[in-house]
Amino acid sequence: MSELAAPTRRYDYVTDGQEIYRRSFAMIRAESDLSSLPRDLHTIATRIVHAAGDVGIVSEVAAHRDVVAAARSALRAGAPILTDSHMLASGVTRRRLPADNEVVCTLRDPRVPDLAAQWGTTRAAAAVSLWGDRLDGAVVAVGNAPTALFHLLELMLDGGPRPAAVVGMPVGFVGSAESKVALAEHDLGGGVQVPWLVVHGRRGGSAMAAAALNALATEDELA
Amino acid sequence: MSELAAPTRRYDYVTDGQEIYRRSFAMIRAESDLSSLPRDLHTIATRIVHAAGDVGIVSEVAAHRDVVAAARSALRAGAPILTDSHMLASGVTRRRLPADNEVVCTLRDPRVPDLAAQWGTTRAAAAVSLWGDRLDGAVVAVGNAPTALFHLLELMLDGGPRPAAVVGMPVGFVGSAESKVALAEHDLGGGVQVPWLVVHGRRGGSAMAAAALNALATEDELA
Numbered sequence: 001m002s003e004l005a006a007p008t009r010r011y012d013y014v015t016d017g018q019e020i021y022r023r024s025f026a027m028i029r030a031e032s033d034l035s036s037l038p039r040d041l042h043t044i045a046t047r048i049v050h051a052a053g054d055v056g057i058v059s060e061v062a063a064h065r066d067v068v069a070a071a072r073s074a075l076r077a078g079a080p081i082l083t084d085s086h087m088l089a090s091g092v093t094r095r096r097l098p099a100d101n102e103v104v105c106t107l108r109d110p111r112v113p114d115l116a117a118q119w120g121t122t123r124a125a126a127a128v129s130l131w132g133d134r135l136d137g138a139v140v141a142v143g144n145a146p147t148a149l150f151h152l153l154e155l156m157l158d159g160g161p162r163p164a165a166v167v168g169m170p171v172g173f174v175g176s177a178e179s180k181v182a183l184a185e186h187d188l189g190g191g192v193q194v195p196w197l198v199v200h201g202r203r204g205g206s207a208m209a210a211a212a213l214n215a216l217a218t219e220d221e222l223a
Numbered sequence: 224m225s226e227l228a229a230p231t232r233r234y235d236y237v238t239d240g241q242e243i244y245r246r247s248f249a250m251i252r253a254e255s256d257l258s259s260l261p262r263d264l265h266t267i268a269t270r271i272v273h274a275a276g277d278v279g280i281v282s283e284v285a286a287h288r289d290v291v292a293a294a295r296s297a298l299r300a301g302a303p304i305l306t307d308s309h310m311l312a313s314g315v316t317r318r319r320l321p322a323d324n325e326v327v328c329t330l331r332d333p334r335v336p337d338l339a340a341q342w343g344t345t346r347a348a349a350a351v352s353l354w355g356d357r358l359d360g361a362v363v364a365v366g367n368a369p370t371a372l373f374h375l376l377e378l379m380l381d382g383g384p385r386p387a388a389v390v391g392m393p394v395g396f397v398g399s400a401e402s403k404v405a406l407a408e409h410d411l412g413g414g415v416q417v418p419w420l421v422v423h424g425r426r427g428g429s430a431m432a433a434a435a436l437n438a439l440a441t442e443d444e445l446a
Contacts, residue, residue, distance in 0.1 A: 004334075004352060006342035007377035011405055013398045015344040015370055024396040053394040053425035087433070090313040111227075119229040121238040129227060147238055154230035171276040171430070173247040175236045182234055202276035206310070207394070207428045 021222050024050055031055045040068040044215040048199065051211035060200040062184060067165050067195035071139050071216040072098075074164030080104050081213060082131050082140045082163070084124050084148040084170075091210025096217040106130040125151035136161035139216070142168050143209030146175035153186050156194065165195045167212045169204035177201050244445050247273055254278045263291040267438040271422065274434035283423040285407060290388050290418035294362050294439040295321075297387035303327050304436060305354050305363045305386070307347050307371040307393075314433025319440040329353040348374035359384035362439070365391050366432030369398035376409050379417065388418045390435045392427035400424050 014020050025046055032055035034042045045061050075081075078099040083089045089105040097103075106112070106127040115126035124145035131138070135155070140163045142149045149168050156162060168183040170176045180198040187193065197216075199208055237243050248269055255278040257265045268284050298304075301322040306312045312328040320326075329335070329350040339349040347368035354361070358378070363386045365372045372391050379385060391406040393399045403421040410416065420439075422431055 004338065006344070006352070007374065007381045007383070010377050010380055011373045011401075013370060013373050013401065015348065017345045020345070020370075020395075020397045027396045050395065051428065053396070053399065053427060087310055087314040087429070091310040091429070115227065121229070122240045122243070125238065129229070147236060147243075150234045150236050151230065154233050157233055158230045160230070172243075172273065173250045173276070174243045176276065178234075178236065204276060205274065205428075205430045206314070207430050210310070 018222055025221060028055060032058045034058060037061065038063075038065065043219060043221060044068065044197070044212055046221075047211040047215040048208050051207045052203070057199060057203065057208075060203065061198075062200055063197040064184075064193055064195040067197045068216065070195040071165035071167075071197075072219075074137055074139050075099065075101055075217055077137075079164055080134055080138050082106075082134065082138050083209075084127070084142045085144040085206055088141055088143040088206040088209050088213075091206055091214075093214050093217070096214050096220075098218060101217075104131070104134060121151065122147040124148040128152050128155065133161060135163055138163045139213070140166045141209045141213050142166070142170050142179075143204060143206040144170055146170040146172065146179035149179040149183060150175070153182055156188060157186070162188070162194050165197070165216075167209050167216075168196055168198045169209040169212065171203060171205035173202055176204065180204075241445055248444060251278060255281045257281060260284065261286075261288065266442060266444060267291065267420070267435055269444075270434040270438040271431050274430045275426070280422060280426065280431075283426065284421070285423055286420040287407075287416055287418040290420045291439065293418040294388035294390075294420075295442075297360055297362050298322065298324055298440055300360075302387055303357055303361050305329075305357065305361050306432075307350070307365045308367040308429055311364055311366040311429040311432050311436075314429055314437075316437050316440070319437050319443075321441060324440075327354070327357060344374065345370040347371040351375050351378065356384060358386055361386045362436070363389045364432045364436050365389070365393050365402075366427060366429035367393055369393045369395065369402035372402040372406060373398070376405055379411060380409070385411070385417050388420070388439075390432050390439075391419055391421045392432040392435065394426060394428035396425060399427065403427075 076098045080102040116123045125147040128151045299321045303325040339346045348370040351374045
């Protein structure tokens with residue numbers, strides 16, 4: 001590295017990270033109507049809008065009434081975060097986690113390709129089965145593969161371990177919207193659900209799912 | 224792990240990864256109008272739509288006429304990919320890269336916090352300066368921080384190393400749209416530009432930037 005000097009400032013832009021956050025959240029609050037959402041979802045929806053770059057996403061946000069409390073208390077108690085992709089795991093801001101929580105993605109487990117082939121499903125779905133007992137009480141986030149979300153629901157409906165909360169935000173054109181409806185409507189018996197948070201429709205993705213996790217991890221907007 | 228059996232299939236969904244891709248891309252082509260884009264951008268725009276979960280994003284895609292050829296030939300020749308976030312680096316599908324290209328994110332370099340404080344800018348912007356000589360001929364992608372994109376343009380306008388191509392897709396409410404206009408309009412003298420690819424407006428993000436990189440890396444849609 002021959003030299004390390006700041007380049008000549010040639011554009012007019014905000015360079016203070018905290019100030020960028022403050023202005024962004026103020027713009028989001030000014031432009032979006034969060035009144036249809038319960039109070040404890042407002043900071044979560046604000047972060048999802050921030051990740052989407054679109055206030056219109058608010059109308060697609062839906063949640064079980066207990067999801068914020070359930071996810072927060074699980075994370076404070078040290079629950080792991082389980083994700084369907086490494087990109088999503090990478091988007092979790094570690095300093096926001098209340099208990100240095102483990103963030104786990106099993107997609108590269110060497111058993112995954114064989115299980116996927118044997119079961120006739122995707123690697124992302126097979127990887128969900130490798131969460132094993134860690135699923136019990138965990139906070140799960142799916143930001144990529146609808147098949148992973150369907151597989152998780154099938155494990156739960158088979159009587160498998162129940163997570164504390166599920167962030168369901170797969171993106172895409174095939175199965176994505178349907179998987180999120182399935183999560184919002186699942187019934188473990190007698191109307192019992194695992195608390196859930198979704199962005200309905202085709203949109204979603206690792207960035208929005210990570211934003212949701214980061215907002216669930218702490219109430220502090222600027223942490 | 225007590226047992227590893229597939230759960231009971233309870234939902235009707237496509238489980239073949241390649242088939243999901245094929246159907247997704249067919250739906251995107253059926254629903255979107257790519258006619259305003261040059262032919263060599265069609266597969267790139269299709270992947271960006273796929274990552275966005277929204278065909279409406281097509282109208283925001285814009286590019287320098289040489290960007291696909293420039294990025295492909297740089298990657299084939301072994302150029303590194305430089306990214307502004309670890310999440311974006313994590314979204315690059317390594318098996319699509321033609322020369323086992325290095326993917327570099329300098330955000331966690333220990334010099335970053337001090338440089339950012341000293342220069343009065345964000346860590347993401349300071350990290351761009353740590354790309355150093357690797358920037359020369361590299362393929363750059365910015366999926367998060369507008370300040371990183373402005374900083375890169377300022378380095379280039381100061382006469383610094385020139386990348387082969389820049390994917391500019393920061394997301395957000397403060398500076399994002401402006402940074403992409405600045406990239407699309409930069410002039411290194413006599414109208415010379417580094418080839419660029421942007422998603423104009425507030426939208427963008429690591430997922431769309433990774434999709435663009437993955438599409439630039441190989442023409443094979445199903446790789």
